[in-house]
Amino acid sequence: MTQANFDEMLLGPDQVRDPYKVYSEWFHSEDLKQLRRKSQDAEAFFRRIGITFNVYGQAEADERLIPFDIVPRIIAAREWARLERGIEQRVRAVNAFLHDIYHRQEILRAGRIPAEIIAGNEAFLPEMIGVNPPGGVYTHIVGVDLVRTGPDEFFVLEDNVRTPSGVSYMLENRETMLQMFPELFTQLNVRPVSAYPQKLRKSLCDTAPEGSPNSKPVLAVLTPGIHNSAYFEHAFLADQMGAELVESADLQVVDGRIAMRTTQGYQPIDVLYRRVDDEYLDPLTFNPDSLLGVPGIMDVYRAGNITLANAPGTGIADDKALYSYMPEIIEFYTGEQAILKNVPTWRCSEPEALSHVLANLKDLVVKEVHGSGGYGMLVGPAASKRELADFEKKLRAKPANYIAQPTLALSTVPILAKEGLAPRHVDLRPFVLVSPNRIDITPGGLTRVALKKGSLVVNSSQGGGTKDTWVLGD
Amino acid sequence: MMLGKTAGGLFWMFRYLERAENTARLLEAGWHMALTRSANGESEWRSIVTTAGMNVAYEERHDEYTSQNVINFLLRDKANPSSVISTIQAARSNARLVRTALSSEVWEATNECWMTLKEALARPITARNLHDILASIRFRTSVVRGALHGTMLRNDIFSFARLGTFIERADNTARILDVKYYVLLPSAAFVGTSVDNAQWEVILRSVSAERSFRWLHAGETSPLGIAEFLILDARMPRSLAFCCGQIGEHLAQLEKEYALRHDSQAQAGRICDRISSCTINSIFQDGLHEFLGEMIRDITCLSGTIEKDFRFYG
Numbered sequence: 001m002t003q004a005n006f007d008e009m010l011l012g013p014d015q016v017r018d019p020y021k022v023y024s025e026w027f028h029s030e031d032l033k034q035l036r037r038k039s040q041d042a043e044a045f046f047r048r049i050g051i052t053f054n055v056y057g058q059a060e061a062d063e064r065l066i067p068f069d070i071v072p073r074i075i076a077a078r079e080w081a082r083l084e085r086g087i088e089q090r091v092r093a094v095n096a097f098l099h100d101i102y103h104r105q106e107i108l109r110a111g112r113i114p115a116e117i118i119a120g121n122e123a124f125l126p127e128m129i130g131v132n133p134p135g136g137v138y139t140h141i142v143g144v145d146l147v148r149t150g151p152d153e154f155f156v157l158e159d160n161v162r163t164p165s166g167v168s169y170m171l172e173n174r175e176t177m178l179q180m181f182p183e184l185f186t187q188l189n190v191r192p193v194s195a196y197p198q199k200l201r202k203s204l205c206d207t208a209p210e211g212s213p214n215s216k217p218v219l220a221v222l223t224p225g226i227h228n229s230a231y232f233e234h235a236f237l238a239d240q241m242g243a244e245l246v247e248s249a250d251l252q253v254v255d256g257r258i259a260m261r262t263t264q265g266y267q268p269i270d271v272l273y274r275r276v277d278d279e280y281l282d283p284l285t286f287n288p289d290s291l292l293g294v295p296g297i298m299d300v301y302r303a304g305n306i307t308l309a310n311a312p313g314t315g316i317a318d319d320k321a322l323y324s325y326m327p328e329i330i331e332f333y334t335g336e337q338a339i340l341k342n343v344p345t346w347r348c349s350e351p352e353a354l355s356h357v358l359a360n361l362k363d364l365v366v367k368e369v370h371g372s373g374g375y376g377m378l379v380g381p382a383a384s385k386r387e388l389a390d391f392e393k394k395l396r397a398k399p400a401n402y403i404a405q406p407t408l409a410l411s412t413v414p415i416l417a418k419e420g421l422a423p424r425h426v427d428l429r430p431f432v433l434v435s436p437n438r439i440d441i442t443p444g445g446l447t448r449v450a451l452k453k454g455s456l457v458v459n460s461s462q463g464g465g466t467k468d469t470w471v472l473g474d
Numbered sequence: 475m476m477l478g479k480t481a482g483g484l485f486w487m488f489r490y491l492e493r494a495e496n497t498a499r500l501l502e503a504g505w506h507m508a509l510t511r512s513a514n515g516e517s518e519w520r521s522i523v524t525t526a527g528m529n530v531a532y533e534e535r536h537d538e539y540t541s542q543n544v545i546n547f548l549l550r551d552k553a554n555p556s557s558v559i560s561t562i563q564a565a566r567s568n569a570r571l572v573r574t575a576l577s578s579e580v581w582e583a584t585n586e587c588w589m590t591l592k593e594a595l596a597r598p599i600t601a602r603n604l605h606d607i608l609a610s611i612r613f614r615t616s617v618v619r620g621a622l623h624g625t626m627l628r629n630d631i632f633s634f635a636r637l638g639t640f641i642e643r644a645d646n647t648a649r650i651l652d653v654k655y656y657v658l659l660p661s662a663a664f665v666g667t668s669v670d671n672a673q674w675e676v677i678l679r680s681v682s683a684e685r686s687f688r689w690l691h692a693g694e695t696s697p698l699g700i701a702e703f704l705i706l707d708a709r710m711p712r713s714l715a716f717c718c719g720q721i722g723e724h725l726a727q728l729e730k731e732y733a734l735r736h737d738s739q740a741q742a743g744r745i746c747d748r749i750s751s752c753t754i755n756s757i758f759q760d761g762l763h764e765f766l767g768e769m770i771r772d773i774t775c776l777s778g779t780i781e782k783d784f785r786f787y788g
Contacts, residue, residue: 047589048585048586049578049581049582049585050570050581050582050585226567226570235570239573243574244475244480245574246477247479249479250477250478261478261479262476262477263476263477263630263732263784264732265785267475
């Protein structure tokens with residue numbers, strides 16, 4: 001399988017793909033030692049500005065860096081244009097689906113997806129039924145996870161429509177590359193990503209509720225606090241947008257609005273970009289033990305007096321049980337075929353699919369329907385006989401709990417390794433902003449790379465790193 | 475518009491930075507004294523810990539006041555919340571909390587200060603490297619201050635940062651004087667002996683004022699002169715008069731910016747009036763120790779009022 005991998009830079013030993021031609025020439029004229037030194041400089045730079053993530057349950061010593069690789073991932077204008085169309089189509093369909101599923105549920109009436117998938121799903125919030133989010137937007141921010149297997153073969157792995165993270169790395173990676181290799185940016189027409197925070201601000205404020213006492217929309221970012229693993233990103237985005245960074249203790253309901261405690265009293269907030277999960281958002285409505293949310297915020301929301309981004313209840317659209325129905329969902333709401341493919345998925349709830357999965361377990365990836373972050377997952381080709389046997393038992397006991405997918409031959413992009421350039425597997429998370437009349441996709445995104453040779457796991461907790469992603473202009 | 479939490483974070487960030495710097499100064503003075511062997515080591519190290527207000531915690535951990543123990547306790551003991559490592563850590567935590575209110579220069583200087591000192595203080599301090607470490611603490615905290623002055627808007631953010639600095643500094647100067655007030659008293663037993671000369675030197679050194687004092691007083695050192703310099707001389711940036719003047723100015727700035735007068739402004743006004751109505755003779759007449767005790771209490775009280783007025787916590 002490894003021979004069949006598509007490398008995004010090299011077709012053969014001396015055959016460089018078009019988007020990488022200029023870079024390849026530049027690279028081979030550079031001194032390897034010098035490049036390695038630059039790579040170390042980059043690490044020191046990240047530490048100094050504090051782009052770190054916290055590891056849960058560990059002391060201050062454990063603010064870790066996500067390793068950064070200095071070889072960019074380069075995407076041609078034509079390739080990007082197609083991705084952009086596909087992502088936009090998908091995000092549009094997701095928002096239409098969310099509106100429908102929390103209102104008339106036409107898609108269930110039409111029998112295009114089974115009703116029990118929604119009814120028994122924890123990600124479906126009955127509190128959202130009949131609620132109209134300000135501006136009609138459910139998913140203000142989306143981070144679609146894509147993988148690639150060939151020149152034109154992109155697959156959507158996950159839609160990430162709850163609270164996608166990682167955009168600060170997209171921005172800081174670019175900042176770092178601009179500082180280290182300014183000459184490359186003069187030779188190549190790399191589309192900028194730096195406007196993201198301003199666009200985010202505008203797009204959020206465009207969904208501000210009506211009837212606010214503020215003359216201009218007041219925006220705040222809600223973080224669980226400085227111990228959260230993504231605190232850096234929360235502070236970074238608030239800073240870049242010129243918004244307040246608030247925690248639960250700063251907020252309360254005042255005169256039917258969410259207000260923050262300032263040095264001069266309580267100030268109403270119009271738009272809250274919350275980086276707190278649905279479950280913790282309101283102890284009066286959801287988890288009563290939550291200290292991260294605001295008691296009563298759901299009432300304020302339902303009364304239309306605050307915008308929450310993303311809206312509560314969007315998780316139903318990126319639930320794994322629903323994922324396999326995305327092609328139908330896209331067709332139902334847009335009348336078009338899906339431009340971006342889904343990874344073929346067997347729903348183990350269906351007897352035929354189950355027997356196929358059981359017969360081919362060693363070649364498949366099996367995931368829990370409601371799991372996330374790679375927990376409770378079986379990677380067939382990497383599993384021992386024992387693990388396969390154990391998993392088979394679980395599958396037979398509760399088939400509806402699982403879906404299965406083939407292991408994809410993920411594309412590779414070179415990293416700077418000891419011996420020079422060496423191919424490693426990557427994925428891609430572009431960031432999408434949705435406002436009432438526009439969908440904006442930042443050209444680029446977060447490329448995650450499995451730094452270990454042969455590894456397919458790009459998660460930062462398991463040896464993954466990041467790269468800057470360059471989308472070339474025409 | 476600023477969150478109450480942010481105001482509190484800024485205030486404490488700069489209080490902690492100031493405290494780290496003051497501890498470094500205290501140790502510098504103590505070390506100098508130990509080197510010149512001009513006083514009883516044990517009692518000198520004890521009074522340094524007293525000035526830092528940490529006797530109880532110290533005595534829980536150590537039996538004797540030795541240079542090695544005191545230095546390590548005040549610089550790198552994480553169980554001591556006033557040690558330099560603890561205060562720098564606290565300053566940086568507060569900086570993370572208020573990061574959106576800081577310029578990137580101030581944040582990076584604070585983060586680098588923490589990274590450098592964390593590494594420098596990871597191993598026990600010896601006579602050999604003490605000087606370098608104290609210099610590094612002074613240098614790193616100065617870079618943060620420099621970034622603050624050079625890159626921050628002069629608005630409420632700046633005012634809260636400065637209020638934290640001057641509240642801490644005023645408290646520190648008052649404590650240094652109070653711990654040593656007896657060597658400044660015109661009691662016959664000490665006058666003219668080398669002991670009190672060395673003690674006066676320690677006081678001046680612990681506020682980095684030995685040179686400026688000599689320069690202003692043509693080399694003539696007297697206890698009255700030192701007390702006057704550190705309490706009433708508004709040219710001296712660590713004197714009570716200077717610190718309280720700055721506190722008053724920044725509170726007045728906030729009053730103007732928010733168009734609202736609070737209790738803290740009235741309280742600061744009373745402290746300033748008190749200082750300007752005193753002469754050094756009247757202070758000695760009414761009791762130096764009593765005066766300093768009241769100052770310390772008033773400053774602590776003012777700090778609490780600021781916290782309430784500007785809604786740091788609720």
